[in-house]
Amino acid sequence: MNPKTLRETAVADLDLDGARAEYDALAAELKRHDALYYNEDAPEVSDADYDALRRRYEEIEGAYPDFATAESLTRTVGAEPSGRFAKRRHAVPMLSLGKAYTDEEVAEFDARIRRFLRLPADAPLAFTAEPKVDGLSLSLRYENGALVAATTRGDGQEGEDVTPNAMTVSDIPHELTAEGVPAVFEVRGEIYLTHADFAAINERQVAAGKQPIANPRNGAAGSLRQLDAEVTRSRPLKFFAYAWGEVSALPARTQHGMVQKLADYGFRTPDHMRLCHSVDEMLEQYRLIGEKRAELGYDIDGVVYKVDDLALQERLGFVSREPRWAIAHKYSAEVAITEIEQIDIQVGRTGALTPVAKLKPVTVGGVVVRNATLHNEDFIKGIGPDGTQLRGGTDIRVGDTVTIQRAGDVIPQVLEVMLDKRPADSAPYAFPTTCPACGSNAVREHNPRSGREDVVRRCTGGLTCPAQLVERLKHFVSRNAFDIDGLGGTFIEVLYEAGLVRSPADIFTLGEGERKAKTREAIERRRNELIDQRFAAQNKVRATKAKKAKEAEEEAKVVTNLLAGIEARRTIGLDRFIFALGIRHVGETNARLLARHFGSIEALRDTAIRAAGGDEEAKADFIAIGGLGEVVTEALIDVFREDHNRDMLAALLEQVTPEPMEAVATASPVAGKTVVFTGTLEQLTRDEAKAMAERLGAKVSGSVSAKTDIVVAGPGAGSKLKKAAELGLTVMDEAGWIALVGGGGEG
Numbered sequence: 001m002n003p004k005t006l007r008e009t010a011v012a013d014l015d016l017d018g019a020r021a022e023y024d025a026l027a028a029e030l031k032r033h034d035a036l037y038y039n040e041d042a043p044e045v046s047d048a049d050y051d052a053l054r055r056r057y058e059e060i061e062g063a064y065p066d067f068a069t070a071e072s073l074t075r076t077v078g079a080e081p082s083g084r085f086a087k088r089r090h091a092v093p094m095l096s097l098g099k100a101y102t103d104e105e106v107a108e109f110d111a112r113i114r115r116f117l118r119l120p121a122d123a124p125l126a127f128t129a130e131p132k133v134d135g136l137s138l139s140l141r142y143e144n145g146a147l148v149a150a151t152t153r154g155d156g157q158e159g160e161d162v163t164p165n166a167m168t169v170s171d172i173p174h175e176l177t178a179e180g181v182p183a184v185f186e187v188r189g190e191i192y193l194t195h196a197d198f199a200a201i202n203e204r205q206v207a208a209g210k211q212p213i214a215n216p217r218n219g220a221a222g223s224l225r226q227l228d229a230e231v232t233r234s235r236p237l238k239f240f241a242y243a244w245g246e247v248s249a250l251p252a253r254t255q256h257g258m259v260q261k262l263a264d265y266g267f268r269t270p271d272h273m274r275l276c277h278s279v280d281e282m283l284e285q286y287r288l289i290g291e292k293r294a295e296l297g298y299d300i301d302g303v304v305y306k307v308d309d310l311a312l313q314e315r316l317g318f319v320s321r322e323p324r325w326a327i328a329h330k331y332s333a334e335v336a337i338t339e340i341e342q343i344d345i346q347v348g349r350t351g352a353l354t355p356v357a358k359l360k361p362v363t364v365g366g367v368v369v370r371n372a373t374l375h376n377e378d379f380i381k382g383i384g385p386d387g388t389q390l391r392g393g394t395d396i397r398v399g400d401t402v403t404i405q406r407a408g409d410v411i412p413q414v415l416e417v418m419l420d421k422r423p424a425d426s427a428p429y430a431f432p433t434t435c436p437a438c439g440s441n442a443v444r445e446h447n448p449r450s451g452r453e454d455v456v457r458r459c460t461g462g463l464t465c466p467a468q469l470v471e472r473l474k475h476f477v478s479r480n481a482f483d484i485d486g487l488g489g490t491f492i493e494v495l496y497e498a499g500l501v502r503s504p505a506d507i508f509t510l511g512e513g514e515r516k517a518k519t520r521e522a523i524e525r526r527r528n529e530l531i532d533q534r535f536a537a538q539n540k541v542r543a544t545k546a547k548k549a550k551e552a553e554e555e556a557k558v559v560t561n562l563l564a565g566i567e568a569r570r571t572i573g574l575d576r577f578i579f580a581l582g583i584r585h586v587g588e589t590n591a592r593l594l595a596r597h598f599g600s601i602e603a604l605r606d607t608a609i610r611a612a613g614g615d616e617e618a619k620a621d622f623i624a625i626g627g628l629g630e631v632v633t634e635a636l637i638d639v640f641r642e643d644h645n646r647d648m649l650a651a652l653l654e655q656v657t658p659e660p661m662e663a664v665a666t667a668s669p670v671a672g673k674t675v676v677f678t679g680t681l682e683q684l685t686r687d688e689a690k691a692m693a694e695r696l697g698a699k700v701s702g703s704v705s706a707k708t709d710i711v712v713a714g715p716g717a718g719s720k721l722k723k724a725a726e727l728g729l730t731v732m733d734e735a736g737w738i739a740l741v742g743g744g745g746e747g
């Protein structure tokens with residue numbers, strides 16, 4: 001949801017139902033963004049847009065306090081751990097921070113604290129002020145001086161165990177040997193990447209055929225949360241300490257005293273930290289750090305003020321997920337002025353034409369920006385969602401001087417056009433009505449939901465469009481799909497251009513005979529180009545022969561790794577397999593629903609083919625999957641209606657074996673249990689009941705013994721029921737069984 005499309009209604013004017021509906025929708029949206037941000041390291045909205053959603057959510061909750069539950073987002077932080085690492089509970093929760101955006105809000109923060117503590121306005125009250133670094137927080141547990149655990153924040157209560165990874169970070173001591181270190185000491189701080197290191201990682205990333213990382217924060221999070229700690233070691237992560245969790249005995253009585261101790265014990269601590277004695281001094285420090293922001297060499301997004309006296313911190317305590325004694329004073333997004341040299345059109349996997357502004361490179365807060373998204377045709381024309389005006393209706397043209405904004409986490413945006421700098425001979429941008437990749441018509445469909453023209457213009461070429469094909473292949477190997485080690489988007493392009501990979505199945509035959517040599521050649525060619533570009537960019541002469549030979553040595557390794565990565569994916573979870581197919585509207589959640597429901601790709605395919613042939617029962621089977629809906633069902637059926645899609649799948653299945661979803665078995669309440677059905681079942685046939693149980697990971701047996709876990713008995717059950725009673729087993733009727741497995745195990 002874009003905050004611009006948030007309902008315009010003031011919260012006070014919402015009725016109860018409206019408020020409830022919007023509150024629930026916002027919760028779902030925010031959770032999704034949290035998961036994208038914290039677990040996927042791939043945010044979709046800017047921090048400012050996220051904050052706007054969040055404020056609206058909090059406003060509604062403020063007006064309707066009954067809506068809040070323990071799971072309310074105002075009481076939790078971040079996202080649940082991703083499941084890739086073991087979880088660990090924090091002895092002391094890791095919290096979030098309240099936010100201030102204006103000087104007045106900072107003054108109010110000081111006043112609020114004084115009211116709470118009953119301190120007169122002129123009583124002394126000191127605060128520390130230090131930069132809020134944009135990385136990810138980490139808790140390090142030391143026992144008797146030895147580092148025993150490193151845990152990410154996760155949802156604040158429970159985080160991910162990344163101990164081996166943290167051990168590879170040079171700023172993190174394995175041993176605290178200084179005098180006076182508490183026996184139990186949880187040190188908390190931030191893991192981050194400097195701009196320079198981030199740029200170097202991206203250079204390597206691109207040279208290895210992978211997608212560049214969006215920004216330093218994502219780079220830091222992705223580097224730390226590697227399953228292989230050796231990868232983390234190869235990334236120059238930095239850590240600084242600014243807080244603590246469980247401590248057996250506090251070694252100081254003030255915030256600045258504690259930070260001094262952390263420095264004494266061997267940690268890097270915040271740069272530019274100052275002890276302030278008034279709101280004016282706090283704001284002065286905020287301005288000072290703001291002026292230095294671009295030269296710090298790493299991303300910050302605000303200044304954190306903390307009450308200095310720890311006894312006062314203790315008295316102030318917490319409100320839900322935020323300490324009352326601290327606040328983050330945020331900086332606005334960083335803005336720069338540059339020129340649009342060109343407008344490129346990218347064609348996505350589903351044919352969407354997305355315009356991208358190619359900018360005269362400009363440094364925004366330390367990061368060089370070359371591209372900015374222009375969203376869609378209407379955005380360029382100055383028309384916003386809902387037909388409202390953007391930028392006062394000014395359009396965007398090639399040659400325009402514009403202000404752009406880099407808001408921490410997303411692709412830079414164009415804010416305003418400086419009309420006084422517009423060249424006299426400029427012309428409005430003519431958005432293409434044919435696909436730049438394949439020449440097919442590109443159309444804006446009628447959107448049945450809004451009743452208006454879709455904002456997105458799409459290529460109608462389908463799989464005849466090379467751009468769509470390449471994007472689908474990229475999707476196929478992407479992180480939440482096949483996630484093939486060593487095969488990123490750049491290599492897909494290279495292999496496509498070389499004619500080696502035209503469909504997913506082709507990936508799995510790259511190692512065969514001549515194809516292997518050709519793969520190697522193609523990759524070598526591309527890497528040489530990249531090396532030359534890099535040298536050119538660094539204003540050096542072309543790469544020397546010796547340099548190239550050295551890189552060529554690595555070549556062989558790249559191809560070996562690539563082929564090993566491919567081999568490792570010959571079996572894959574069914575849910576990932578379905579997601580990888582890139583069917584419109586079938587994202588990860590729907591892929592999981594389908595995997596659970598059908599249990600095999602063959603069952604899904606056959607049902608879809610029957611539905612495509614007009615079999616209403618088969619169609620009903622899809623609709624019956626809670627949460628799927630008509631639009632998705634139609635999209636699925638459409639795919640299997642087409643011969644070439646069926647052929648593509650058949651070819652792929654010759655190479656790859658999808659495995660039923662493991663999560664089903666472990667998540668279901670009957671996983672691993674032995675079940676016996678006896679007597680007459682009324683709602684289910686015996687076969688259905690058996691299939692259902694097996695799908696949920698249970699074993700179905702014909703006879704009752706001490707090894708039986710559950711006996712489902714219908715009317716007319718006889719000796720088996722009696723035996724179950726004698727053995728004291730769990731007995732239930734059919735309704736009880738259905739309730740236990742959740743209405744058919746389709747959820």
Ligand code: AMP
Nearest residue numbers: 096097130131132133136137190242304
């Ligand atoms: P937020 O997640 O935006 O509510 O802000 C809280 C987070 O800010 C913490 O979990 C830390 O990751 C981060 N942070 C960065 N620098 C600091 C700092 N100097 N003091 C406290 N938190 C910080």
